[in-house]
Amino acid sequence: MTLETRGLRKAFGGVVAIDGADVQFQPGKVNALIGPNGSGKTTFFNCVTGMIKPDSGSVLFGDRDLTGRAPHVVARAGVGRTFQLCRVFPRMTAVENVLAAVRPGGLLHGLRSAHRQDETERAHGWLTRLGIEHLAGAEARNMSWGQQKLLELAGVLMAEPKTILLDEPAGGVNPALLDRIGTLVRELNAEGRTFVIVEHNMDLVMSISDHIVVFDRGRPIAAGPPAEVRADERVLGAYLGV
Amino acid sequence: MLIAAILVFPSLAPNPYILSSGVIVLNWAVLATAWNFVGGFTGYISLGHGALAGLGGYATGLLITKAGIPSFVALILAAVLVAALAVPIGFAALRVRGASFVIVSIALVLILLLVFQSWSSVTGGSRGLVVPRPFPGMLRPEHHRAFFFLYGGLLILALATWWLLDRSRFGMGLKAIREDEDKAESLGTPTFAYKLTVFVVSTAFTALAGGLYALWFGDLDPVFQFSVLTGSYIVLMALLGGVRNLFGPVLGAIVVGIALEYFKVEFGSTPLHLVTTGLLLGLVVMFMPDGVIPSVTGLAQRLRKREQSSIREFTAADLAEQRKRDREGATS
Amino acid sequence: MPSGALLLQSIILGLLLGGLYALLAAGLTLYFGIMRVVMIAHSAFLILAAYLAWWTNDRLGIDPLLSMVVTVPLFFGAGVLLQRGLLSRLRPVTLTMMSVLITFAIALIIEGLLGYVFSGTQRRIQLGYGTESFNLFGARVAVVKLIAFALAAVSLAGLYVLMKRTQFGWALRATIQHPDAARLVGIDTERTAGFGFGLGLATAAVGGTALSLDTTIYPSLHWHWIGPLMAIIVVGGLGSVPGAAAAALVLGLAQSLLQIPMGATWAQTVFYVALFATLAVRPQGFFGGRLAQRF
Numbered sequence: 001m002t003l004e005t006r007g008l009r010k011a012f013g014g015v016v017a018i019d020g021a022d023v024q025f026q027p028g029k030v031n032a033l034i035g036p037n038g039s040g041k042t043t044f045f046n047c048v049t050g051m052i053k054p055d056s057g058s059v060l061f062g063d064r065d066l067t068g069r070a071p072h073v074v075a076r077a078g079v080g081r082t083f084q085l086c087r088v089f090p091r092m093t094a095v096e097n098v099l100a101a102v103r104p105g106g107l108l109h110g111l112r113s114a115h116r117q118d119e120t121e122r123a124h125g126w127l128t129r130l131g132i133e134h135l136a137g138a139e140a141r142n143m144s145w146g147q148q149k150l151l152e153l154a155g156v157l158m159a160e161p162k163t164i165l166l167d168e169p170a171g172g173v174n175p176a177l178l179d180r181i182g183t184l185v186r187e188l189n190a191e192g193r194t195f196v197i198v199e200h201n202m203d204l205v206m207s208i209s210d211h212i213v214v215f216d217r218g219r220p221i222a223a224g225p226p227a228e229v230r231a232d233e234r235v236l237g238a239y240l241g242v
Numbered sequence: 243m244l245i246a247a248i249l250v251f252p253s254l255a256p257n258p259y260i261l262s263s264g265v266i267v268l269n270w271a272v273l274a275t276a277w278n279f280v281g282g283f284t285g286y287i288s289l290g291h292g293a294l295a296g297l298g299g300y301a302t303g304l305l306i307t308k309a310g311i312p313s314f315v316a317l318i319l320a321a322v323l324v325a326a327l328a329v330p331i332g333f334a335a336l337r338v339r340g341a342s343f344v345i346v347s348i349a350l351v352l353i354l355l356l357v358f359q360s361w362s363s364v365t366g367g368s369r370g371l372v373v374p375r376p377f378p379g380m381l382r383p384e385h386h387r388a389f390f391f392l393y394g395g396l397l398i399l400a401l402a403t404w405w406l407l408d409r410s411r412f413g414m415g416l417k418a419i420r421e422d423e424d425k426a427e428s429l430g431t432p433t434f435a436y437k438l439t440v441f442v443v444s445t446a447f448t449a450l451a452g453g454l455y456a457l458w459f460g461d462l463d464p465v466f467q468f469s470v471l472t473g474s475y476i477v478l479m480a481l482l483g484g485v486r487n488l489f490g491p492v493l494g495a496i497v498v499g500i501a502l503e504y505f506k507v508e509f510g511s512t513p514l515h516l517v518t519t520g521l522l523l524g525l526v527v528m529f530m531p532d533g534v535i536p537s538v539t540g541l542a543q544r545l546r547k548r549e550q551s552s553i554r555e556f557t558a559a560d561l562a563e564q565r566k567r568d569r570e571g572a573t574s
Numbered sequence: 575m576p577s578g579a580l581l582l583q584s585i586i587l588g589l590l591l592g593g594l595y596a597l598l599a600a601g602l603t604l605y606f607g608i609m610r611v612v613m614i615a616h617s618a619f620l621i622l623a624a625y626l627a628w629w630t631n632d633r634l635g636i637d638p639l640l641s642m643v644v645t646v647p648l649f650f651g652a653g654v655l656l657q658r659g660l661l662s663r664l665r666p667v668t669l670t671m672m673s674v675l676i677t678f679a680i681a682l683i684i685e686g687l688l689g690y691v692f693s694g695t696q697r698r699i700q701l702g703y704g705t706e707s708f709n710l711f712g713a714r715v716a717v718v719k720l721i722a723f724a725l726a727a728v729s730l731a732g733l734y735v736l737m738k739r740t741q742f743g744w745a746l747r748a749t750i751q752h753p754d755a756a757r758l759v760g761i762d763t764e765r766t767a768g769f770g771f772g773l774g775l776a777t778a779a780v781g782g783t784a785l786s787l788d789t790t791i792y793p794s795l796h797w798h799w800i801g802p803l804m805a806i807i808v809v810g811g812l813g814s815v816p817g818a819a820a821a822a823l824v825l826g827l828a829q830s831l832l833q834i835p836m837g838a839t840w841a842q843t844v845f846y847v848a849l850f851a852t853l854a855v856r857p858q859g860f861f862g863g864r865l866a867q868r869f
Binding site: 286287289330331339342346348352356359471474513514515516517518519520524527531 | 606610612614660663664668670671672674675676678679680681682683685686687688689690694793797798801808839840842843846849850853854857
Binding site for chain 1: 413418
């Protein structure tokens with residue numbers, strides 16, 4: 001399942017945030033989306049996940065057209081995401097945060113208990129995997145920033161997405177956690193999940209990604225493996241203003 | 243506990259007046275619980291539930307008087323009709339976030355008052371609508387008793403439904419909406435459909451309570467049926483008791499409902515009602531937005547200097563406090 | 575078919591009424607822009623100002639317009655206090671919902687106090703020039719309505735100049751559009767937000783005085799105003815002042831014209847019909863309103 005956009009465009013008033021972006025992410029790989037501040041990366045994520053309707057262009061996931069579909073439709077199609085300023089449900093416990101990602105199915109399924117044993121076990125499984133199982137009963141608002149970031153990821157994973165968009169996973173986390181997140185992404189990727197990561201931390205980007213797309217002024221200016229992108233003059237130009 | 247209180251109360255009530263007050267308090271309890279389907283789960287505050295109850299009342303009354311349908315069939319039919327009407331209302335009000343919902347809920351009260359006062363050929367206008375009693379031969383105390391049990395049954399049905407939703411996946415999705423709507427949607431919750439469904443369920447219970455009121459009281463006046471004040475009493479009750487608790491709104495209804503009856507007897511109807519309601523609402527919102535139960539339990543816990551560590555413990559403490567208050571409230 | 579003169583008169587009256595709606599809706603829009611607050615008590619303050627104008631005239635025997643010397647600064651102060659003392663203390667997550675309840679509570683308190691102090695009796699100012707009117711191509715227009723419109727127009731123009739030309743206006747607009755960025759460039763957004771609320775409430779003081787000139791007032795009158803005003807800000811697109819002004823004129827005109835075939839009571843429904851239609855068809859409003867989509 002390839003996630004790609006064709007001619008995606010979004011303007012806010014007179015400001016063009018995304019300007020005809022054709023982007024193709026490589027399935028089964030760790031993709032990174034980098035670019036200077038204000039180059040439209042987060043808006044791009046929001047358009048892809050349905051939080052914002054693009055003005056024109058299309059979003060395709062495999063053979064499905066997800067253009068302008070509601071966020072829950074995109075999520076159900078198998079595209080999960082985290083938010084730049086990590087978002088969890090503050091007054092739910094950690095395990096409830098993860099369980100909230102369970103698809104209820106039809107109306108009658110919706111009336112089933114939210115704490116079914118198999119799903120609760122699966123939720124605890126994710127918490128364990130991310131190393132926050134000891135906080136399962138704590139309300140999310142009482143957790144530290146790093147713990148909330150892991151919790152957010154656990155929720156996204158619970159929904160079993162095929163492709164996961166991470167918006168600045170390294171933002172505001174300490175070096176130890178940074179290492180752990182890097183390792184986790186690689187492991188989860190090895191199990192078959194595609195990743196698309198927006199990130200400013202170049203060490204992390206260069207160490208974990210297979211494919212890098214460089215954004216500048218709302219459109220991709222370069223794409224390729226890390227070594228190739230690092231050597232690209234246009235990329236240096238965009239970052240350094242040369 | 244609650245069932246026992248409902249069963250016993252009519253035989254303990256010293257006179258028909260107290261019994262009729264009991265009916266009124268139960269009416270409030272049903273309304274506040276019905277409101278809590280929307281307010282408690284999704285966090286959307288409706289100030290228009292008073293008008294939805296009024297609509298249920300009028301629909302019941304009109305079906306009986308104009309279409310000649312038997313009382314209780316009319317009651318059910320009216321609830322279905324009003325719930326169906328909630329679909330387009332919810333469609334307009336729930337597509338975007340909270341602010342529009344509140345605006346629509348207030349607008350609903352104002353427009354319904356306008357229509358029901360002015361359209362006098364159908365609704366009786368300001369003269370009101372007389373609804374025939376369902377049990378013609380019954381004496382007043384027996385009449386009150388019958389409706390006390392009917393309301394009690396409805397309350398238990400509403401509470402059971404709330405409880406069922408609270409522990410379901412559907413309820414989990416609704417609570418996720420309350421916490422962070424964007425996030426819930428990005429995890430795959432169809433937020434609009436969820437909000438609309440629960441709004442319709444809430445409306446159905448509200449309309450049933452309004453319809454029962456019409457059958458019991460027998461006389462509907464648009465000024466009281468479509469009053470912003472009714473809606474604000476409901477909100478006050480639910481918030482005061484605590485919207486996250488199954489019994490919170492019932493507790494709030496008992497406290498505020500009894501206070502309302504008491505003030506009506508002591509002071510009659512004065513503009514100071516409004517002032518008191520306003521002050522209380524303001525105080526609750528500013529100082530205990532989670533309601534009395536969490537505030538009290540929170541305080542108790544702080545006094546005991548014990549960190550709450552699991553949600554289970556919290557709920558058990560809540561329920562104990564709740565039961566105690568229910569007992570006190572129901573027998574006072 | 576109504577006569578040409580009647581039609582013209584309705585159009586003029588509609589535009590005059592629309593002017594007052596526009597001023598009041600501008601206040602509501604300010605609150606919403608600054609803090610995402612739906613200020614239910616706006617029209618209660620409007621009626622309060624009308625009562626104070628009536629009282630000034632009734633007790634002191636001076637022109638009700640002079641009451642603005644006191645009410646405008648008073649309301650400005652009340653607005654600042656309301657924002658700083660109550661609304662800014664609410665939790666940001668639930669701000670929109672809880673602020674509705676707070677302002678609703680304030681509306682109830684004002685209505686109750688008005689009823690208690692002045693009783694529920696309907697009041698009306700008797701003015702020397704109250705019944706005077708002049709002819710405009712066969713349409714009769716009361717002088718007081720024109721004064722009310724002039725007050726609204728002058729205040730709106732003043733508000734516009736304040737927002738566009740003054741340093742405070744720039745700070746306020748920056749606070750509305752991007753509070754974080756505004757803080758970064760050294761704007762005290764807290765204080766600016768407080769003043770913005772004061773400004774919003776000052777529109778209610780002017781509007782109330784204008785209203786008192788030719789309207790019979792009673793304590794619960796504010797409910798007849800808040801509904802139309804909220805409809806206007808939704809139709810105009812929440813958060814957009816020009817949108818609110820345009821919607822106010824259009825809906826004021828529609829109300830006035832519909833009174834000819836439908837009568838005064840039913841004509842009021844135009845606001846609610848417009849409200850529901852807007853939310854169902856175009857929730858972001860018909861006149862811009864960048865914020866509306868998310869609220």
